[in-house]
Amino acid sequence: MFNALSNTARAEDRQMQRKERADDQIELKDVMAALSQRDQDIKTFAEKAGEEIKSHGKTLDETKTILDGLVKSGLGLQDRLNDVEQKLSRRGAANEEGEKSIGEQFTDGDDFKGLAEKGRGIARMRLKAVTSITSSTTGTGGVGVAIQPTRVPGVIAGPERPFTIRDLIMPGRTASNAIEYVRESGFQNMAAPVAEGAAKPQSDLSYELITTTVKTIAHWFRASKQVLADIPLLQSYINGRAIYGLKYVEENQILAGDGTGQNLLGLIPQATAFNNTLRKTGDTKIDVLRRAILQVRIAEYRASAIALNPIDWADMELAKDTTGSYIWVNVQDGGQPRMWRLPVIDTNAVPAGNFLVGAFNIAAQVFDREDANVEVSTEDADNFTKNMVTIRAEERLALAVYRPQSFVYGSFTAP
Structure with missing residues (x-):
């Protein structure tokens, strides 16, 4: 029972x-x-x-x-x-x-049931020999193949720099491979009050022809057609990273390209050096920026933005007065990154300890020859026979700096 x-x-x-x-x-x-x-x-x-x-x-x-x-x-x-x-x-x-447990398997077996009915005989149950149970994928006790790893969905992207420098500069387009513009190279103003019948003074005005060529920024990836077909998200991800790679180099070139070879001649190499005679004893980084803005204004242009390294911007925001209160920022609500009424762009493209102040909106212009684009092709090397595709990202652009005096570059530390 x-x-x-x-x-x-x-x-x-x-x-x-x-x-x-x-x-x-x-x-x-x-x-x-x-x-x-x-x-x-x-x-x-x-x-x-x-x-x-x-x-x-x-x-x-x-x-x-x-x-x-x-x-x-x-x-x-x-x-x-x-x-x-x-x-x-x-x-x-x-x-x-x-x-069933091992005991249940034994009592439910035919041998045991026959033994219970007849009251005699031997009941046997054969079990597969098992060694120590481990996470190994080999051996009789290995159960590693039964352990499923946890897969985090999507692709974990690397850190991305927000790009803002180009947004400050006047945009333009070109259908040529070079940009030419005439720039004033000297102006001697001799204008003065003149008596009736007297000779008028002569002023001198000179110009120079500047040529800047269109440069190409490009890179490429290679992937198998099968992988791109099996993981649809992957191609979109690669395309996004390809464009990001172009924009990353573009920002570095616009700010600091040295003009050699296929490099753009950037804003920093063409900027006017900060006039150190404007410094005063005890000047802070905030004071130095205001004096750089003054230097741009003296050149008859008005600064439209400030570019500096995130380390220096953090130093300014952390500045405190003698009571321990923050001078420049309300910690609770932060606020727009602005200094002396101008927007502040903090970017690693500017070396720590240095700054660039200028009339970004009118003193320079970026010309696009070809917008950043991504192309995919099997017609590269042995792609066709190997079922591979080449993904190429490319853009062509030129940078014109109309008035170098309207950009001031210098160091926070006095020489």
């Missing part, structure tokens, strides 16, 4: 486990479908982000917000997937033998 009740209880327990396992299988299917839909949504918006980068040079805020939301939702789905897989793993395999 006891054995019959025990067998009935075990049967009911196994039936309950099968029902729970079936429910887990349904939940697993739902989670996998949700993850598949999430991946499709990411692909759609990643492609949209690629188009926005081509059109606007960056991903629009709305698209970036949606992509961030999809990634976060994917993390939640991944947690649900892990929970379901762990529950299924605890419940064991689908066959009933996997659900």
Whole structure:
């Protein structure tokens, strides 16, 4: 009687486990479908982000917000997937033998039942020899192949620098491979009050012809067609990083290109050196910037922005008065990065300890010959025979600095 009740209880327990396992299988299917839909949504918006980068040079805020939301939702789905897989793993395999303990397998075996009925004989059960249970993938006790790693969805991107220098400069376009402009090289103003009938004074005005050539910035990646077909998000990701690579070098070139070879001649090499006679004893970094703005103003232009290194900007924001209060910033709400009414661009393209102040909006101009673009081709080397593709990103541009006196570059530290 006891054995019959025990067998009935075990049967009911196994039936309950099968029902729970079936429910887990349904939940697993739902989670996998949700993850598949999430991946499709990411692909759609990643492609949209690629188009926005081509059109606007960056991903629009709305698209970036949606992509961030999809990634976060994917993390939640991944947690649900892990929970379901762990529950299924605890419940064991689908066959009933996997659900029974060794004792249950022995008492339910034909040998044991025959022994119980006849009252004589030998009951045997053969079990596979198992060594120590480890996470190894080899040996009789290795279960490493059953351990599934947790895969974080998407691709973890590297750090990205926000690009703002080009936004300060007057834009332009060209259909040529060079830009020529006439720049005033000297002006001796001899204008003066003149008596009636007296000879008028002569002023001198001279010009020079400046030529700046269009430069190419480019790089490329190689990938297999199979990988790009199997991971649709990957090509959009590569395209985005390709454009980012161009913009990164572009900003460095606009600010600090030395003009040799295929380098642009940037703003810093053409800027006027800071006039150290304007310094006063005890000047802080904030004072030095105001005096640089004065130097631009003396040159009859008005500064429109300040570019400096993030380290120096942090020093200014952390400056305190004698009472320990911050001088320049309200810590609670921060605020727009501005100094002396001008926007501040903190970028690693400017060396620490130095600054650039200038009339970015009118004293220089960037000309685009070809906008940043990404092209994919199989017609490169042995790509066709190896099922590979080459992904190339390229842009062509020129930089014209009309009035070097309107850019002032110098060091915060007195020589």
